[in-house]
Amino acid sequence: MAASLHIAGIRKSFGKSEKAVEVLKRIDIEVAPGEFLILVGPSGCGKSTLLNIIAGLEEPTEGELRIAGKNVVGVAPAQRDIAMVFQSYALYPTMSVADNIGFALEMRKVPKAQRVKRIGEVAAMLQIEHLLDRRPAQLSGGQRQRVAMGRALARDPQLFLFDEPLSNLDAKLRVEMRAEIKRLHQVSGITSVYVTHDQIEAMTLGSRIAVMKDGVLQQIGTPDEIYNRPANTYVATFIGSPTMNLVQGQVATAGTQGQFSFASATVACPCPAQGTAVLGIRPEHVKLVDSGPWSGEVTIVEPTGADTYVVVKTDVGNITVRIAPNMHYKPGDLVGLELSNAHLNWFDVSSGNRLPIGI
Amino acid sequence: MNAKAMTEKYISRGLVYAVLLIAAAFFLTPLYVMVATSFKDAEQIRSGNLLSLPNSLNLDSWRLAWDSACTGVDCRGLKPYFLNSVVMAVPAVLLSTAWGAINGYVLSMWKFKGSEMLFGFMLFGVFMPFQVVLLPMSQVLGYLGLSSSLGGLVLVHCLAGLAGTTLFFRNYYAAIPRELVNAARMDGAGFWRIFWRIVVPMSTPILMVTLIWQFTSIWNDFLFGVAFSGADSKPITVGLNNMANTSSSVKSYNVDMAAAVIAGLPTMLVYVLAGQYFVKGLTAGAVKG
Numbered sequence: 049m050a051a052s053l054h055i056a057g058i059r060k061s062f063g064k065s066e067k068a069v070e071v072l073k074r075i076d077i078e079v080a081p082g083e084f085l086i087l088v089g090p091s092g093c094g095k096s097t098l099l100n101i102i103a104g105l106e107e108p109t110e111g112e113l114r115i116a117g118k119n120v121v122g123v124a125p126a127q128r129d130i131a132m133v134f135q136s137y138a139l140y141p142t143m144s145v146a147d148n149i150g151f152a153l154e155m156r157k158v159p160k161a162q163r164v165k166r167i168g169e170v171a172a173m174l175q176i177e178h179l180l181d182r183r184p185a186q187l188s189g190g191q192r193q194r195v196a197m198g199r200a201l202a203r204d205p206q207l208f209l210f211d212e213p214l215s216n217l218d219a220k221l222r223v224e225m226r227a228e229i230k231r232l233h234q235v236s237g238i239t240s241v242y243v244t245h246d247q248i249e250a251m252t253l254g255s256r257i258a259v260m261k262d263g264v265l266q267q268i269g270t271p272d273e274i275y276n277r278p279a280n281t282y283v284a285t286f287i288g289s290p291t292m293n294l295v296q297g298q299v300a301t302a303g304t305q306g307q308f309s310f311a312s313a314t315v316a317c318p319c320p321a322q323g324t325a326v327l328g329i330r331p332e333h334v335k336l337v338d339s340g341p342w343s344g345e346v347t348i349v350e351p352t353g354a355d356t357y358v359v360v361k362t363d364v365g366n367i368t369v370r371i372a373p374n375m376h377y378k379p380g381d382l383v384g385l386e387l388s389n390a391h392l393n394w395f396d397v398s399s400g401n402r403l404p405i406g407i
Numbered sequence: 408m409n410a411k412a413m414t415e416k417y418i419s420r421g422l423v424y425a426v427l428l429i430a431a432a433f434f435l436t437p438l439y440v441m442v443a444t445s446f447k448d449a450e451q452i453r454s455g456n457l458l459s460l461p462n463s464l465n466l467d468s469w470r471l472a473w474d475s476a477c478t479g480v481d482c483r484g485l486k487p488y489f490l491n492s493v494v495m496a497v498p499a500v501l502l503s504t505a506w507g508a509i510n511g512y513v514l515s516m517w518k519f520k521g522s523e524m525l526f527g528f529m530l531f532g533v534f535m536p537f538q539v540v541l542l543p544m545s546q547v548l549g550y551l552g553l554s555s556s557l558g559g560l561v562l563v564h565c566l567a568g569l570a571g572t573t574l575f576f577r578n579y580y581a582a583i584p585r586e587l588v589n590a591a592r593m594d595g596a597g598f599w600r601i602f603w604r605i606v607v608p609m610s611t612p613i614l615m616v617t618l619i620w621q622f623t624s625i626w627n628d629f630l631f632g633v634a635f636s637g638a639d640s641k642p643i644t645v646g647l648n649n650m651a652n653t654s655s656s657v658k659s660y661n662v663d664m665a666a667a668v669i670a671g672l673p674t675m676l677v678y679v680l681a682g683q684y685f686v687k688g689l690t691a692g693a694v695k696g
Contacts, residue, residue, distance in 0.1 A: 105589050126595035138590035142608035151604075155595035199594075 050081035050239045051116035051206035053102070058111030060097055060263075071097050072108070073263045079241065079256075084233050086254035087243045090286075094263040095243045096211060102241060103209055104128050116206055126155070131200035132209040135216065137192045139184035139199070146171075146180040149198045156203065170198045173232070190221045197232065208233075208240040214249065226252060247287050251275065259283045277393070281400040284328045284393060290357055290368045293334070295327045296397060297364070303406050311363040313342040317387055320394045320403040328393035331357060331370040336377065340384030346377050360385060445469060445665035452660050468661035472669060476662050478649045485666050487639070488646025492626060492673075495557050495642055499564035500621045506565065507572020507617060508610065512602055514573065515580035516588050526577060532570025540567075541634050548635060555637025563635055564625045572617050579613040580606065615684030623674050643670045 060072040071094045079085045087095040100106040102113065104125035113121050120128050131152070139148050146167050147154075153163045171177045174194045184192055193213065200208060210229070214222045230253055233240055244250055250257050251271045258268040259282075267279035278284035284292045297310025299319045306319030308327060319325070336358065344362035351373060358369045358377055367385060377383065394403040436458075444452065445468055446461035474484035514526050544563060545554070553559030583606070591601045632642040641649075647670045651663045678685070 103589075103593060105592070125589075125593045126597075130593060132590070132593050134586045134590060136584055136586050138584065138586035140587065140591070140605055142605075151591075151596075152594035155600065199590075 050237050052081050052114075053077075053079035053085075053207060053239060053241065054112070054114035054117075055079075055098075055102070056112040056114075058098065058101060058108045058113065060094070060101060060106070060109050071263050072101075075111070075260075075263075075265050077258055077265065077268060079239060081239055082237045084240045084242065084253060084255045086250040086257045087241065087260060088245065088247060088250040088257055088286075089260035089266075091245060092262075093260040095245075095260050098260075099132075099209055099211055099241060099243045102207070103130055103132055129206045130209060131203065131205040131207075132211065133196050133200050133213045135212045137184075137196040137213075137216075139192060139195055141184055143183075144180065145176065145182050145184070145187070145195050145198075148184065148195055149180075149202050152199065152203045158203075166202055170202050173201065173235075174198050174228075189217050190225065193217060193221075193225055194228075197229070201232065201236070204236075205238065208238050210240065210242040210244075212244055213242075214244075215246070229253060247289065251287070257287075259286060261286075276391070277402070278328070279402050281326060281328065281395045284395070288330060290331050290370075292328045292330050292393070293367045294395075295329070295364050295367075296324065297327065299323060299325050306405075313363075315341055315387060317389050317392055318405045320405055324397045325403060326395040326397055326400075328395060329387055330391065331368040333388040333391040334367060334369045335386040335388065336360075336369055336371060336375070337384040337386050339382075340386055342386075343382060343384045346379050346381040346383060349377055349379060441664045441668055445472075445661055445668055447661050449657070449659065449661065465661075468659065469665040469669075471659075472650075472662045472666035476650055476659075476666065478646065478653050485643060485646055485650065485669055488641055488643040489669065491557060491636075491640055491646075492643040495560045495564070495640075496622060496625045496673075499561045499568070499625050500618060502561070503565045503568035503572050503621050503625075504614065504617045506569055507574075508576045508607070508614070509602070510569070510573040511576025511578075511580050512606055514577045516583070516585070516601075516606075517598065526573075529570050529573050532567075533574055535570075537567055537630060541630075545635060555635065555640060557636075557640045559635055560631060560640065560642070563631050564628065567631070568621050568624065572621060575613055575617050575620070576610070579610070583609065612684055615681050619677055619681050619685050622677050626674050646670075 055075055055077040058072055058075045059070065061068040061070040063069050075094075075098060077085070087098060089095050097106065101108050104120065104123060108121065111121075112119065115128060115130070140151065143151065149170055150163045150167045153166060158166070167180070168177070171180055174197060176191065176194050176198060179187060179191055179195070184195065187195065193216075196213065213229070214225055217225060226249060229242075233253075242249075242253060251274075254271055256268060256270055257274045259266040259274065261282055267274060267283045269277075269279075274283060274287055278287065278292075281294060285294070295310055297308055299306060299322045300309050300314065301307040302319050302322045304318045306317060308315055308317055308319050308325075310327075317327075342362065344360040344367065346358055347361045347366070348357075348359040350357040350359075354373065355370050356373050356375070358371055360367045360369060360383060362385070369385065371377070394405070395401060396403055440457055443459070443461055444457075446463070446465050447455065448462075448465050448467070451459075451462055472485055474486045475482055476484045510529075514522055544566075548554045548559045548563070551559070551562075553562060587605060588601055591605050596604065626642075627644060628642070629644040629648070632645045633648075636642065636645060647666055650666055
């Protein structure tokens with residue numbers, strides 16, 4: 049049973065009124081039933097506080113929170129029908145794996161026989177049947193992670209919350225568990241909110257991503273929207289690795305047949321209204337050519353296997369370019385840079401907000 | 408490692424052991440004298456050396472000390488005092504420990520406005536000399552109708568020990584991650600369920616420390632025992648003191664020694680049985696289990 053989540057005007061401040069620190073400044077998010085929403089941002093952006101408010105572990109200073117249409121502000125965590133996976137897993141150290149998974153059912157007075165059956169089902173789903181009698185201390189990191197998932201899954205909640213659940217795992221296991229979480233979400237169809245600071249996790253898991261910074265929602269959208277049409281320079285540089293190239297210059301001619309000049313070069317491209325603007329272009333949307341109006345010198349070549357990243361030093365700063373691994377450049381080479389005109393992002397110089405093409 | 412380094416290592420090792428042995432002898436000699444003297448008869452005590460072994464295992468003085476040595480005109484030995492101490496110490500230890508555990512649980516995991524200040528005030532109790540409270544306490548016991556009774560002593564020991572037990576548990580629980588409590592809250596457990604099902608099962612080391620600590624201090628207490636007890640509620644420390652100080656023509660050192668060993672036996676027993684947890688518990692905060 050999937051529930052919707054309605055977050056409206058949520059504010060949260062800590063401390064006394066004069067010296068209060070505002071960690072959430074009016075957050076509005078609408079989550080449809082069955083969605084997988086990612087809250088992503090640097091540490092201290094307020095994403096974990098927002099999650100705790102949804103969970104009921106903290107109360108908002110102001111705002112409205114509805115789960116499946118029901119107002120839950122002031123409702124105890126246990127009554128919200130939410131399950132949460134914590135960063136430290138928070139498994140009960142003195143209980144067996146089976147008791148850990150069954151604890152929430154026991155608290156809800158589910159009869160023993162039914163409980164045992166449900167624990168078995170969940171364990172089978174997560175392939176941890178052989179671990180049911182063990183204590184958490186006897187498990188590896190990945191196994192603990194699975195038990196924590198099992199504990200959340202056991203009682204079939206309306207809403208799943210994840211608080212950076214993969215950040216304590218090593219790289220390989222993280223990729224594995226990421227796929228596992230995605231699979232479980234597809235199977236269960238339960239509405240989920242997932243907090244992370246890892247943009248790869250955000251891109252791979254989310255059906256929608258909410259990017260936060262300093263308690264303000266920067267953009268919310270599908271991974272595709274966030275990646276290809278970032279709302280501002282912050283989102284543009286936070287999502288994507290290596291990060292998006294930003295070039296400041298003058299729009300000489302506005303519109304689809306426009307011209308943009310910076311430093312010593314002028315390139316033809318679709319441009320926003322005349323004036324100063326920042327051009328944002330991802331490494332994969334720049335092409336290296338022998339020569340062109342915009343040129344520079346190769347300084348660093350980083351092969352990663354599937355792709356190679358080349359850093360080109362130009363007179364407007366370093367530009368990162370992604371090239372196929374079979375192309376060979378070496379530091380010192382002089383190259384031209386060509387923009388893929390279909391993938392340009394324009395931002396306002398002072399506000400950093402996205403600018404439309406044209407006049 | 409060359410021969411010289413080896414020799415140096417042996418010498419330093421030898422020195423360490425020598426110091427330890429001397430220290431052990433220093434602390435064990437009085438115990439030896441007590442036990443040895445308690446088995447000697449009056450004849451040997453008068454003639455013999457303090458450190459000599461007893462000629463025979465004479466249990467007479469133990470029997471005497473237990474149930475027929477005289478304190479003034481009362482010749483029932485230490486037995487009634489010993490029983491008083493048991494009746495006083497067991498509930499006082501259990502109550503003060505349980506109370507401290509609940510206090511510590513609240514002060515570390517359910518903080519409320521002013522809880523840190525409250526804890527600060529409780530810390531005063533740890534360092535306060537108890538002589539300060541003798542008069543007000545005796546007045547309170549009077550109001551409650553508990554003067555000169557074992558019930559009154561239990562109450563006094565609970566209150567006196569509470570600051571310490573709260574400190575123990577609060578600091579131990581402060582190391583338990585908050586997420587554990589949050590997880591239990593989301594699972595639907597309330598204040599008491601979290602305490603019983605999650606927190607108490609994790610408390611074995613600190614529980615042992617507190618039980619030993621409280622038992623030792625309550626069993627060995629003399630001040631409250633002498634100040635607040637009545638004629639028939641004197642604890643063993645007071646009984647021992649009175650017995651040893653009863654003036655009679657001949658001092659029966661063997662009986663006094665047997666009585667002293669009897670008075671000290673329960674605390675020694677507790678250490679032997681639970682001592683391993685004591686060391687574990689004292690260092691438990693350092694490394695998370």
